[in-house]
Amino acid sequence: MRSARVWGLMPAWVLMLGTLMVPLLIVAAVSVAERGSYGGFAWDFNPLSYREILFSEDWDGNLVFDPKYLSIIGRTLLLAGATTLICMALALPVAYVIATRPPKTKALLIYLVTLPFWVSMIVRVYAWLIILGNEGFVGRFWHWIGGEGTLLFTPGAMLVGMVYSYIPLMVLPVFAAIEKLDPALLEAGADLYGSRWTTARRVILPLTWPGLAAGAVLVFVPALGTVLEPMLLGGGKQMMMGTLIQTQFGGARNWPFGAAVALVLMAMVVIVLVINARRSMSREVRV
DSSP states (O other): OHHHHHHHHHHHHHHHIIIIIHHHHHHHHHHTSEEOBTBBEESOOOTHHHHHTTEEEOTTSOEEEOTHHHHHHHHHHHHHHHHHHHHHHHHHHHHHHHHTSOHHHHHHHHHHHHGGGGSOHHHHHHHHHHHHSTTSHHHHHHHHTTOOSOSSSSHHHHHHHHHHHHHHHHHHHHHHHHHTSOHHHHHHHHHTTOOHHHHIIIIIHHHHHHHHHHHHHHHHHHHHTOOHHHHHTSTTSSOOHHHHHHHHHTTSOBHHHHHHHHHHHHHHHHHHHHHHHHHHHHHHHHO
């Protein structure tokens, strides 16, 4: 029976090995390779790509601390964290409203939440170029209230695009958590003279926290590696880790450094997933 189980799982292990582990090992090998003379890489061991993240060489070859890439990492973490928090704040009331509607209305609202996934991400992000542009209704309103300059090509524009792109990933797990709430708990809170804010803070929020945590991971992880929002809404002026990796594998043709940054990004994602898994395990133990 044990051997049959092992052989039955063999296709899954082969698929994971071929589509996950082998590409990851290739990227790791490229990250410690030598940069080619005309781009690409050469199979010579050289871990200097990781050093380049923190240091650069001055004119006489001495190492000098260079925070330019740390600022990109910090900007990535800041925007991804802000996107996650805003999505959490917006998704909770939206998910609660959807979960408390009649079945037919609930199905329609869920369909509307998932509708953006039917459209290409490029089209959705590019639409914000028009909306936030000087001729778009948001841009016109900005100038009407006395705002100066353009809303485009700023961190704010990137944040708007990221929230719009990833908020459905937050709404769906929060909706699933709220839908499982026992209405009797809300009635008990009202019977104990709890206000709506108190009931939301003491009853709804703790019971829906697993959905919020799952949504936070689903939003934060892809937000770390986002590319379209910095390129289109940021105008390439506000680089993030995703665009940095794309640039190194593209125009800069510095594959080892691009692979090193990609592994740093993957390490950040793994840290987030491990923290979330440990919190989930500790919560289950307490329960």
